[in-house]
Amino acid sequence: MSTETTQPEQFTFQAEVSRLLHLLSHSLYQNKEVAVRELVSNASDALDKFRHVALSDETVRDEAELAIHVELDEEAKTLTIRDNGIGMTRDELVGNLGTIAHSGSLDFLSKLSGDEAKDVSLIGQFGVGFYSAFMLADRVEVRTRSFQEDSAGGLLWESDGTGNFTIEPLEGETPRGTAITLKLREDTAEFLKPEHIKHVLGKYSTFVPYPIYVAEERVNEQRPIWVEPKSQVTDEQYEKFYQYLSHRSDEKPQWHLHLAADSPFQFHAVLYAPQSNFEKLGFGKSEHGLSLCAKRVLVESDCKDLLPEYLRFIYGLVDSADLPLNVSRQALQDDTVFRKIRKVLVKKVLDHLAKMAKSEPEQYLEFWGEFGSILREGIAGDFENRDKLASLLRFRSSHDVDGKPISLDDYVSRAPEDQEQIYFIGGADMASIRNSPSLEIFKKRGLEVLYLTDPVDEFVAAHLGTFQEKRLVSIDSADVKLPAESDQQKAESEEGDDEAQSSDGDEKKHPAGFEKVVELFQAGIENEVEDVRATELLADSPCRLVTPEGALSTQMQKILAMSNADGMPPMKKILELNPNHPLIERLSVLAGNEQNAAFVKDCGRQLYDNALLLSGLAPNPETLTRRTQQFMEDLAEKRSSLVL
Ligand SMILES: Nc1ncnc2c1ncn2[C@@H]1O[C@H](COP(=O)(O)OP(=O)(O)OP(=O)(O)O)[C@@H](O)[C@H]1O
Numbered sequence: 084m085s086t087e088t089t090q091p092e093q094f095t096f097q098a099e100v101s102r103l104l105h106l107l108s109h110s111l112y113q114n115k116e117v118a119v120r121e122l123v124s125n126a127s128d129a130l131d132k133f134r135h136v137a138l139s140d141e142t143v144r145d146e147a148e149l150a151i152h153v154e155l156d157e158e159a160k161t162l163t164i165r166d167n168g169i170g171m172t173r174d175e176l177v178g179n180l181g182t183i184a185h186s187g188s189l190d191f192l193s194k195l196s197g198d199e200a201k202d203v204s205l206i207g208q209f210g211v212g213f214y215s216a217f218m219l220a221d222r223v224e225v226r227t228r229s230f231q232e233d234s235a236g237g238l239l240w241e242s243d244g245t246g247n248f249t250i251e252p253l254e255g256e257t258p259r260g261t262a263i264t265l266k267l268r269e270d271t272a273e274f275l276k277p278e279h280i281k282h283v284l285g286k287y288s289t290f291v292p293y294p295i296y297v298a299e300e301r302v303n304e305q306r307p308i309w310v311e312p313k314s315q316v317t318d319e320q321y322e323k324f325y326q327y328l329s330h331r332s333d334e335k336p337q338w339h340l341h342l343a344a345d346s347p348f349q350f351h352a353v354l355y356a357p358q359s360n361f362e363k364l365g366f367g368k369s370e371h372g373l374s375l376c377a378k379r380v381l382v383e384s385d386c387k388d389l390l391p392e393y394l395r396f397i398y399g400l401v402d403s404a405d406l407p408l409n410v411s412r413q414a415l416q417d418d419t420v421f422r423k424i425r426k427v428l429v430k431k432v433l434d435h436l437a438k439m440a441k442s443e444p445e446q447y448l449e450f451w452g453e454f455g456s457i458l459r460e461g462i463a464g465d466f467e468n469r470d471k472l473a474s475l476l477r478f479r480s481s482h483d484v485d486g487k488p489i490s491l492d493d494y495v496s497r498a499p500e501d502q503e504q505i506y507f508i509g510g511a512d513m514a515s516i517r518n519s520p521s522l523e524i525f526k527k528r529g530l531e532v533l534y535l536t537d538p539v540d541e542f543v544a545a546h547l548g549t550f551q552e553k554r555l556v557s558i559d560s561a562d563v564k565l566p567a568e569s570d571q572q573k574a575e576s577e578e579g580d581d582e583a584q585s586s587d588g589d590e591k592k593h594p595a596g597f598e599k600v601v602e603l604f605q606a607g608i609e610n611e612v613e614d615v616r617a618t619e620l621l622a623d624s625p626c627r628l629v630t631p632e633g634a635l636s637t638q639m640q641k642i643l644a645m646s647n648a649d650g651m652p653p654m655k656k657i658l659e660l661n662p663n664h665p666l667i668e669r670l671s672v673l674a675g676n677e678q679n680a681a682f683v684k685d686c687g688r689q690l691y692d693n694a695l696l697l698s699g700l701a702p703n704p705e706t707l708t709r710r711t712q713q714f715m716e717d718l719a720e721k722r723s724s725l726v727l
Pocket residue numbers: 121125126129166168169170171179180184206207208209210211212213214260261
């Protein structure tokens with residue numbers, strides 16, 4: 084049928100796109116200028132892609148300058164952004180301008196539209212920048228021809244943003260590239276004024292690496308600040324460049340680094356740390372990389388291999404004349420200069436952080452609060468820089484002031500000289516950590532303990548192993564060794580428990596009958612624990628559970644058990660008793676009489692269950708409740724004589 088070729092094909096937007104378009108027009112705070120930035124940035128990406136193709140395929144090259152033209156038509160009330168980049172085929176049009184590539188983008192943006200509506204300027208980070216066109220326009224037309232099609236292969240994409248779009252072939256010759264025409268709404272008519280559009284482009288698109296023209300006038304300066312001496316770059320220029328690289332308009336970076344080297348290889352770089360970490364807000368892993376240039380020309384806009392993963396939050400640009408750029412990604416990664424540049428970048432960033440931690444500790448803590456959770460990943464992966472990274476770690480501790488996390492260097496510098504280990508305790512939250520019986524002796528002796536409420540920190544501690552030759556040890560482990568007590572501490576502790584304890588090195592004196600208690604407890608829970616024994620490391624609690632030497636800490640075991648459900652059998656623990664606790668002393672007396680054996684055994688089981696609960700582990704609820712009920716019944720019966 085003859086109508087078949089002229090009838091536009093109808094398409095429906097993916098449901099997520101419709102929701103996004105609704106969100107854009109209704110709830111998000113609207114900084115409409117962002118739409119221009121996004122469309123210009125897409126045009127610039129399309130030019131990059133074309134240049135890349137043209138490098139290896141001379142048949143597609145031509146003489147035309149790669150550029151972006153912004154055209155204003157006051158009469159038709161249209162704003163057009165035109166590029167001679169890579170263009171789009173029919174399938175690309177359907178896929179790119181009808182769906183959202185990054186799943187999760189929409190959810191994230193919806194979250195931002197709550198009370199504290201964040202700037203919609205974030206939109207470009209989530210692979211949905213094109214749709215911001217509908218913030219300005221009630222109709223959008225895209226005319227495009229892919230570099231792969233002949234000049235008659237142009238297409239027109241059209242939509243009013245309410246749910247559908249159409250695609251139809253264009254008649255006549257269509258130049259290569261894409262022209263996006265926005266039919267502006269009444270309330271966005273100011274975007275038809277050349278002065279306004281120039282102002283917007285100056286604000287957001289100064290660093291676009293291709294010329295941008297409004298009418299015949301070139302409006303972006305394209306100044307490569309990274310090759311200029313630091314002294315000649317103003318704060319404002321650094322900020323603008325950051326905003327251009329990160330798509331975070333109106334945000335200042337936390338800090339920046341401007342690096343330059345001439346030998347043994349040449350490169351320039353500007354690196355930035357953003358203000359906030361989106362990963363913390365639940366938006367998955369950061370996906371951006373650094374921009375990689377050769378002699379000022381952008382070669383790769385998202386080079387993720389220039390920095391290790393644990394520095395993935397950094398934005399920046401690296402420019403080197405010494406890199407082989409027409410090679411595969413793998414070959415680039417293996418290139419000696421590339422590897423050396425990467426090494427220098429990592430060193431400079433870590434040195435900068437170390438300097439900041441020393442001279443501006445408050446600012447460093449702010450940085451750590453945002454990005455510490457990413458930076459600490461380096462402990463497991465970057466062996467070469469492990470020491471530097473270890474000094475950058477921060478933890479809550481029993482000795483921290485106002486909850487401000489401390490460094491391992493702080494810890495070691497104030498630990499007693501003969502303290503061979505760095506103590507830590509893991510737990511679900513501060514409250515359960517502070518209530519742990521294992522902490523008592525450390526509190527009593529004033530020994531510092533790191534509080535690790537985030538389970539990942541325990542993995543970090545395990546990977547680190549030692550710091551300044553001191554082993555990091557969980558205090559609920561049998562590996563713990565305490566430094567010798569000072570004379571004063573010795574005197575105090577001997578005063579506290581005069582009959583029970585002799586000085587260090589001597590055979591400990593336990594109350595008579597204590598060995599019997601151990602025997603009965605053991606008989607009561609023999610299959611569940613590795614051992615029952617006395618400890619001198621408890622102050623106020625009757626007992627605690629510890630992990631045997633060399634075993635994983637309780638927290639780590641819990642995490643592993645969760646991640647591997649049918650998992651490993653639980654590792655047996657050691658039940659340690661405080662021979663000087665009034666309850667244990669009383670039981671030691673009772674254990675002398677055979678008739679009390681069952682009762683002492685029951686107490687052993689109950690204390691074991693209590694210790695499990697305190698460690699965040701689950702005892703058998705049925706036997707626990709039955710036993711406590713029995714205890715209550717016995718007590719109630721004894722007390723009934725008081726009523727009569
Ligand atoms: N001017 C253009 N020329 C060629 N392709 C384009 C152009 N504009 C958009 N596209 C295509 O449409 C896709 C979707 O664009 P959109 O701005 O929504 O997301 P994105 O560009 O992938 O993400 P981001 O905005 O984070 O860079 C692009 O990836 C690109 O393939």
